[in-house]
Amino acid sequence: MPKATSTKRKTFRHGDLRNALLAAGLEMARKGGPDAVVLREATRQVGVAPNAAYRHFANQADLLDAVRSACISQLAAAIEAELAAVKAGRDKKLYARRSLMAVGRAYLCFAMREPGMFRTAFSVIPDIHGDNKANTASLGLNPFQLLSMALDRMLDAGLLSKKDRQGAEFLAWSSVHGLALLKLEGPLHAMPVEAIEALGERLVQMVERGISQ
Amino acid sequence: MPKATSTKRKTFRHGDLRNALLAAGLEMARKGGPDAVVLREATRQVGVAPNAAYRHFANQADLLDAVRSACISQLAAAIEAELAAVKAGRDKKLYARRSLMAVGRAYLCFAMREPGMFRTAFSVIPDIHGDNKANTASLGLNPFQLLSMALDRMLDAGLLSKKDRQGAEFLAWSSVHGLALLKLEGPLHAMPVEAIEALGERLVQMVERGISQ
DNA sequence: GGCGTATTGTGAACACTGTCCACATACCGT
DNA sequence: ACGGTATGTGGACAGTGTTCACAATACGCC
Numbered sequence: 001m002p003k004a005t006s007t008k009r010k011t012f013r014h015g016d017l018r019n020a021l022l023a024a025g026l027e028m029a030r031k032g033g034p035d036a037v038v039l040r041e042a043t044r045q046v047g048v049a050p051n052a053a054y055r056h057f058a059n060q061a062d063l064l065d066a067v068r069s070a071c072i073s074q075l076a077a078a079i080e081a082e083l084a085a086v087k088a089g090r091d092k093k094l095y096a097r098r099s100l101m102a103v104g105r106a107y108l109c110f111a112m113r114e115p116g117m118f119r120t121a122f123s124v125i126p127d128i129h130g131d132n133k134a135n136t137a138s139l140g141l142n143p144f145q146l147l148s149m150a151l152d153r154m155l156d157a158g159l160l161s162k163k164d165r166q167g168a169e170f171l172a173w174s175s176v177h178g179l180a181l182l183k184l185e186g187p188l189h190a191m192p193v194e195a196i197e198a199l200g201e202r203l204v205q206m207v208e209r210g211i212s213q
Numbered sequence: 214m215p216k217a218t219s220t221k222r223k224t225f226r227h228g229d230l231r232n233a234l235l236a237a238g239l240e241m242a243r244k245g246g247p248d249a250v251v252l253r254e255a256t257r258q259v260g261v262a263p264n265a266a267y268r269h270f271a272n273q274a275d276l277l278d279a280v281r282s283a284c285i286s287q288l289a290a291a292i293e294a295e296l297a298a299v300k301a302g303r304d305k306k307l308y309a310r311r312s313l314m315a316v317g318r319a320y321l322c323f324a325m326r327e328p329g330m331f332r333t334a335f336s337v338i339p340d341i342h343g344d345n346k347a348n349t350a351s352l353g354l355n356p357f358q359l360l361s362m363a364l365d366r367m368l369d370a371g372l373l374s375k376k377d378r379q380g381a382e383f384l385a386w387s388s389v390h391g392l393a394l395l396k397l398e399g400p401l402h403a404m405p406v407e408a409i410e411a412l413g414e415r416l417v418q419m420v421e422r423g424i425s426q
Numbered sequence: 427g428g429c430g431t432a433t434t435g436t437g438a439a440c441a442c443t444g445t446c447c448a449c450a451t452a453c454c455g456t
Numbered sequence: 457a458c459g460g461t462a463t464g465t466g467g468a469c470a471g472t473g474t475t476c477a478c479a480a481t482a483c484g485c486c
Contacts, residue, residue, distance in 0.1 A: 013451085013452060013464075017463080038442095039443080039445095040443065049465050050443095050445085050465095051445080051446085051464075051465070051466085052463075052464050052465080054446090055462075055463055055464070060443090060444060060445090122399050125398050125402055144400065170392070170395070170401065171419055173391065174389075174391035174392035174395060175384075175387055175391055177394065177399070178387035178388055178390035178391025178392070179391070180391075182383070182387060182390055185335065185337075185338050186335050187335075188383065189338055199383050199387075202380070202384060203384055203387060205423070205426075206424055207419065208423070209422060209423040210419035210424070211419055226433090226434065226435075226482075227434085227435080251472070252472080252473065252474095253471080253472065253473075261436090262435060262436050263436095263473085264436070264474085264476095265435050265436080267474075268433080269434090272473075273472090428485105428486090429484105429486085430483105430484095430485090431482100431483085431484085431485100432481105432482090432483085433481080433483090434481075435478105435479085435480075436477105436479070437476100437477090437478085438476090438477090439474100440473105441473090442473085442474105443471080443472070444470090444472105445469085445470090446469080447468080448465105448466090449466080449467105450464080450465070450466095451462105451463080451464075452462090452463080452464095453460105453462080453463090454460090454462095455459100455460090456457100456458090456460105
């Protein structure tokens with residue numbers, strides 16, 4: 001009974017089912033956030049029986065985790081692009097400041113542009129056995145490492161003492177992350193994006209000023 | 214006379230079903246976060262048929278929203294208590310600074326002490342028709358308004374210019390909120406609470422320094 | 427007091443989800 | 457060629473939110 005199940009596939013084997021499911025899941029996450037990535041719907045879109053997913057993912061949490069990883073990669077790529085746009089001139093301090101600014105802005109812009117992906121990226125409580133292999137973009141760096149890079153430039157430029165540099169990632173990250181989430185799934189939901197972006201500018205300046213003792 | 218026994222009630226009418234369901238939901242949120250508040254389970258604990266809930270809540274989102282509101286009230290109460298502990302001495306600047314510190318610390322402490330409630334408090338995208346009636350504690354102020362109070366003291370003490378005061382709530386709030394969420398449902402999940410609290414201290418200092426231009 | 431009526435809880439059902447089992451199929455190395 | 461194994465199917469189960477028709481109760485009005 002080789003009745004091709006209602007959709008396109010001709011061969012019994014799909015050939016690339018894992019990736020297809022992941023792509024479907026990613027799209028669902030993109031336009032609906034983490035709660036929208038539902039296993040059965042993914043199989044339906046791909047044109048395959050629900051159980052087929054279990055040959056490639058342990059369960060839906062596993063699928064969601066893969067989607068989440070992809071989302072983080074996209075975020076990393078966005079930051080990387082913005083960071084690449086700032087060129088190292090002769091003024092090291094300016095360079096450093098612009099780098100930090102770029103990371104913060106890219107982070108927020110991504111959150112505004114791709115709310116579903118952003119929320120998905122940080123929706124799941126990550127496993128302790130965190131294998132952050134795939135959380136990277138072309139440079140092979142995840143968002144956290146890109147932020148670290150910018151902060152290192154601040155250290156190099158003498159804008160940050162060695163002591164203040166320690167753990168500075170978390171301070172900067174928290175600020176921007178908080179604003180993004182207050183907008184995306186918090187009480188700032190109704191605030192227009194322009195206002196958020198204006199706040200973002202002030203926020204990054206605040207971090208820059210306040211981060212050094 | 215209808216007694217709300219947790220096991221089996223005598224009367225047909227419950228008498229206080231709405232509150233009972235809300236209490237059950239709040240407890241589930243407390244020990245499992247927003248995803249743990251499930252309508253059927255609440256009715257089961259109260260000893261009532263699932264449909265009975267629909268006489269008091271439009272749907273489970275409505276129930277969850279009520280639970281969320283209760284969580285915010287608890288957060289407000291925690292902040293209020295910490296804020297009440299700082300006394301106004303002769304040094305207005307110290308008073309203001311300690312007030313801001315207290316709000317930030319209370320916010321983070323609550324997040325660490327009651328992760329389920331905290332996550333629930335900010336899990337739902339709030340309705341635009343925000344009726345923030347119940348989001349308050351004894352003072353009748355929600356967390357945002359308490360933060361505003363602390364910032365007003367900064368303004369009074371001359372630690373903040375009028376211009377910098379505008380929208381400063383969002384800057385301070387974002388920072389602390391971000392740290393809390395990075396810990397509770399983000400990549401900082403594995404970081405020990407002591408480290409988070411140490412970061413919190415630094416964070417509030419950063420805000421204090423960076424918030425004024 | 428008695429009775430009609432709106433309020434509140436019940437029972438059965440539906441659609442949907444994740445997940446498991448046994449089975450069928452197609453590919454692959456020997 | 458053929459048997460083993462990876463991969464997909466069908467059918468089932470528990471659990472969820474939700475709706476409909478119905479039953480029991482409390483309350484107001486005469």
